[in-house]
Amino acid sequence: MSAGEVVASFVVPVHPHTVLAPDQNPGWRRLRDAFDGAAQTIRDLEADLIIVYSTTWPSIIGHQIQSDPNPEWVMVDHDFHDLGSIHYSFNIDAEFAHAWDDANRNRGLQSRCVNYKGFPIDVGSVVALTLLNPDNTIPAVIVSSNMYANRSETTVLAKSCLDVIKAQGRRAVAVTAMSLSNRMFTDFIEPNDDKIHSLKDDEWNRKILEFLEQGRLEDVGQLSRTIHQQIRVQKVVAFKPMWWLSAMNGNRNDLTGSVLAYEAIHGAGGAVVHLDPTPSGAGDKEYDEDDVEFFHGERGVLDTVDETDEGQHDEVEPLVEHGSGPELWEPTDAEGSVNTNAAPKPVGAYPHARRVGNMLFLSGVGPRQPGTNAIPGGPIHDEEGNPLAYDIKAQTHAVVDNIKRIVEEAGATMDQIVDVTTFLVDMKRDFQGYNEVWAETLGKGGPTRTTLAIDALPTPIAVEMKVIVHMPE
Amino acid sequence: MAKGKIVAGCIAPHPPHLVYAENPPQNEPVAEGGWEQLRWGYERLRASLADVDYDAIVLLSPHWQTYVGTHFLGLDHFEGLSVDPIFPNLFRYHYNMNVDVELAKAIHDEAAAAGLPVKMMENPDFRVDYGTITTGHLFNPDWDKPLVVISSNRSTAYYSVEVMQEIMIELGRVTRKAIEASGKKVVVLASNSLSHRHFTTESEVPEDMSKEHITSHAMHLWDMRIIDYMRTGQAQRILDEMPEFTEQAIAESDGGGLSWLLSTLDVPNYPAILHGYGTIIGTGNAVVEWPCHAHEVSEA
DSSP states (O other), X not given: OOOOEEEEEEEEOOSTHHHHOGGGSHXXXXXXXXXXXXXXXXXXXXXXXXXXXXXXXXESSSEEEEOOSSOEXXXXXXXXXXXXXXXXXXXXXXXXXXXXXXXXXXXXXXXXEEOOTTOOOOXXXXXXXXXXXXXXXXXXXXXXXXXXXXXXXXXXXXXXXHHHHHHHTOEEEEEEEOOSSOOOOSSOOOGGGOOOSOHHHHHHXXXXXXHHHTTOHHHHHHTHHHHHHHHSOSSSOOSTHHHHHHHHTTSOSOOEEEEEEEEEETTXXXXXXXXXXXXXXXXXXXXXXXXXXXXOSSOOTTSSSOGGGTTOOOSOOEEEOOTTXXXXXXXXXXXXEEOOTTSOOOSSSOOSEEEETTEEEEOOBOSOOTTTOOOTTOOSBOTTOOBOOOOHHHHHHHHHHHHHHHHHHTTOOGGGEEEEEEEESOHHHHHHHHHHHHHHTGGGGOOEEXXXXXXXXXXXXXXXXXXXXXXXX | OOOOEEEEEEEOOOOHHHHHHHOOTTBOSOOOOOOXXXXXXXXXXXXXXXXXXXXXXXXXXXXXXXXXXXXXXXSSEEEEEEEOSSOTTTOEEEEEXXXXXXXXXXXXXXXXXXXXXXXXXXXXXXXXXXXXXXXXXXXXXXXXXXXXXXXXXXXXXXXXXXXXXXXHHHHHHHHHHHHHHHTOEEEEEEOOOSSOOOOSOOOSSTTOGXXXXXXXXXXXXXXXXXXXXXXXXXXXXXXXXXXXXXXXXXOGXXXXXXXXXXXXXXXXXXXXXXXXXXXXXXXXXXXXXXXXXXXXXXOO
């Protein structure tokens, strides 16, 4: 299996003209020809996955990922219904969709798959997949654009996608279905009268394309808010796809860019742009914001824990009652302590880890998720103690993810872990699944290991690990 | 031919949660209840109009969003499956509805004569938006009255609330004029919420009412202020404060439905009836009726 990578990225326009009426306007024809060229490039690259981030699929509850293996319907545009109908039947990679959904939640995002007959796939996704993958030979996945998502949330969404691409060894193509300037004419026009809505919109579009042609994708991402204010109709459709696309490419400014076409579609700026990951040698970058691995944003508004109070607890005392489980505490902060908001709150007065010399000792780490306290794979029993079905592999993966966050917070790396003690509450049931995940993750670094069966853990989890790290001077 | 008239005007919000919670046979998901205050509000609205005779329903939906002019459903009949793209877990509704194309075309023509960009939607594959379906179901579950469905022109997003309101007040004026010329008795519905800031998480059981409340105190204050104007016959003040309300409450009035409704009703100065208020994933929603039939001016 290959390492998994994004082999190409494309920016494509969303309106249906390129599918339904390319010959009514020479510019629409040039966009269509560029689409066809992009489709050929994707075939030549032997890509095995097309990922579409669509600005015309807004969501409210986190991000949604299409997981119907074969969605079929007829799409009619709300504005341009007189152009005709697009019958679609797509080949969706449901396995990837579910893996991405899991990866999202592991990184603190609200996420869900949707698999419902008749689900209305949005115009941007329909246009992109119809033209970039005309014979459906390459499996695809579609993700929504959350209307409230900020940069950190959108960046983490890309990183979780990359987690799965790497884990599955995929040759992926990342596509943003979007307009540049999205101001259309508000009256009906003849096709031959089409042009960019205003000179200002045109100038901004050309500056964006100049950056992209130079491979400066991260610069465009950092300018997103300004671009949105200048040339975008407000509210749902923001310029956030560039955040996602930049993160999908490692926030780089040295891609090899090529603008295949730039034309007006009813006044909006439509462009087909190819971004090749081959370094162009040009363009350094300036981070204007912290990079982020885990989303801690405004999620959890329905949860019991008031995260706005974080950091204001000077006393060593429990934060809240967590349902019927143990109290949650702020980690203690004695000399050498290592604590992070990216790990779950302790259930007692102790730190996440403590460094002594070049040794790092972690407190027992379970699978609970920071912020939400949710247990990936499900709790092992309900509040009354009745046993529940749970997924030991998902729990073990979550434990490893939490360990990684603490280890990296300390400035160490996973391959510096030298000893692990694992506690399982049901050795007979869970050892095999736990052992498989171990082999895929911690086992690769070669630490010593001891696995013990115990009666219970403080929260309804099946696995916990105690880790020791040796950090070179 | 007798002069047509508007017998009632209503704010009839469209969150799919209300249909989901009711468990009608047309909707696939099954719920254990929820949002009773609003659903019972709709029941009171229906009871209030049970003895009022009317021929058609004219509805403006913010989920048929058009950027190029205002559009009208232009075929006699639509049926199919409506799946909410945002809450597909709650709303997968098999709809079957009739359109009063004659009245739709009349409003379209009046609007065109007034200089508004308009278009009839005549593509038989068109899927009717879930806002229309939800409000249509909650207002008239029997679906035994034809509808006129008007799209929401997104002029707030393009320009400003002020520009949107100019357009919607004109659209309301020509809607009223076309209804009067048609000789028909009509109910007009604005399908929109008031404050519109959502929660971005959903509880494991969506109908868990222990999780439901307004997103912030500021949203509550705005909702109550606007409702109080409705209850006390001060529609003009709603129009006057629309820019501040829409911006500060992130209100769904940005879609123009409320401005259009008040204009269609000729900016009523008599009290509206509040049938119900409640929140849905944090947004503020009111079921409100202006009983025009009770405030008719005799032409004798």
